[in-house]
Amino acid sequence: MYNRYGNILFKGNINKPEWDGKDSESNAVGxxxxxxxxxxxxxxxxxxxxxxxxRLYLNR
Structure with a gap:
């Protein structure tokens, strides 16, 4: 999963197939x-x- 700037947010595989809406590839707060x-x-x-x-639109 990439953001609009091309930075990777999530990389799934057989052990981690679903994105939970978090940026698992950075050190952002929370x-x-x-x-x-x-x-x-x-x-x-x-x-x-x-x-x-x-693409998908995330709206919380």
Whole structure:
């Protein structure tokens, strides 16, 4: 998951598949990601399946 500036906020895998709305990649106070648009890229580990991209709006 990336913010609008291209900085990574979350990197999921089989052990950590869901984003909880926190900035797990920085040392921000509380780690809470602010309201806004966030972008994602999902890479599949199956053959030649193309990656999936999208965006979501976080509003608390």
């Amino acid at each position: 780690g809470i990601a602010p309201n806004g648009v966030y972008f994602y890229v999902v890479y599949f580990n199956k053959g030649n399946k193309p990656s999936k991209q999208g």
